[in-house]
Amino acid sequence: MSQLVLYTYWRSSSSYRVRFALAVKKLPFQSIPVNLREGEQHRDEHRARSPTGYVPCLFVDGRPLVESVAIIELLDELYPDPPLYPRDPWARARVRSLVEVINAGTQPMQNLAVTDRLASDPALRKEWSRHFNARGLASFERLMALHEQEGVEGRYAYGDTLTAADLFLVPQMYSAQRFGVDLSPYPRAVAAAEAALATDAAQAAIPERQPDASP
Ligand SMILES: N[C@@H](CCC(=O)N[C@@H](CS)C(=O)NCC(=O)O)C(=O)O
The missing domain is CATH 3.40.30.10 (Glutaredoxin)
Known part of the structure; x- marks a missing residue:
């Protein structure tokens, strides 16, 4: 190992x-x-x-x-x-698109490197991050709905097995909550994140359980 x-x-x-x-x-x-x-x-x-x-x-x-x-x-x-990605090429690509909605389309907008440049006012920074978190989750929700129309069912972000999509969704949901996003328009994403968060693996990874966590 x-x-x-x-x-x-x-x-x-x-x-x-x-x-x-x-x-x-x-x-x-x-x-x-x-x-x-x-x-x-x-x-x-x-x-x-x-x-x-x-x-x-x-x-x-x-x-x-x-x-x-x-x-x-x-x-x-x-x-x-x-495995964190399905074998089937389309399923794999679908998982990758969910990953990128978070990785490329959402998280970069809330990064310190961006918000430090944007403003020093904490309220403005929070509102900016809230906006882009909501926008990203809306895309994620619509993608999940599209996958559902294609017959994808299950408790996680893509089907009934944890995939990379869950690894990106759970931390983004944590950020969205920190920034005070109203999650009610994203029921699929919320349910998937809750299911993933209930796993032992997610529990071990949560921020507050890390040795450097501070109040
Ligand atoms: N695309 C990178 C993003 C990494 C990233 O944005 N890291 C943030 C924390 S989540 C960071 O180190 N920010 C420090 C800064 O902006 O100064 C990845 O997925 O690893």
């Missing part, structure tokens, strides 16, 4: 995705916190391991990798059981 070291921040939704993946695959890892509130992500020593200056960054046997999608795909290839 590889030695896994995760540079992470408890409230980082992208780190949450990777912790969730590691837990689904029952992979033990060492967790090293990078305090984003204190700007530790901007230090040279962090940039040396994470060229983007972001978390998460996962070291696998001493080799660093950034970007949660790439990290999760690598873990899925190194440790295929249980």
Whole structure:
């Protein structure tokens, strides 16, 4: 088994995705916190391991990798059981589109790098993040409805097995709640996130259970 070291921040939704993946695959890892509130992500020593200056960054046997999608795909290839993507090409692509709605279309808008540039007023920052979280969840909900029309059924984001789509949805739902998004227009996404959150893997990954969590 590889030695896994995760540079992470408890409230980082992208780190949450990777912790969730590691837990689904029952992979033990060492967790090293990078305090984003204190700007530790901007230090040279962090940039040396994470060229983007972001978390998460996962070291696998001493080799660093950034970007949660790439990290999760690598873990899925190194440790295929249980799989995080379906085998069928269309189902796989459907899961990837759910992943990208969050990864590319939602989370980047709430990132500190964006909101720090936008405004210092906390209320304005919160309203901005709330807007883009709601917009992203609306897309996710509509995609789930489309998949339903194609016959996809089950308690999770795509069918009855946890997939990468759940690993992205659960942390985004956590962010949406933090930003005070009204979740009532997104019943499919809410139900899927609740089902995924009830799993042991998600419970192990939740922000408040991480060693660096603070009030
Ligand atoms: N696309 C990247 C996003 C990583 C990212 O945005 N990380 C945030 C925390 S969730 C971060 O480190 N932000 C620090 C900053 O903006 O300064 C991924 O999926 O890993």
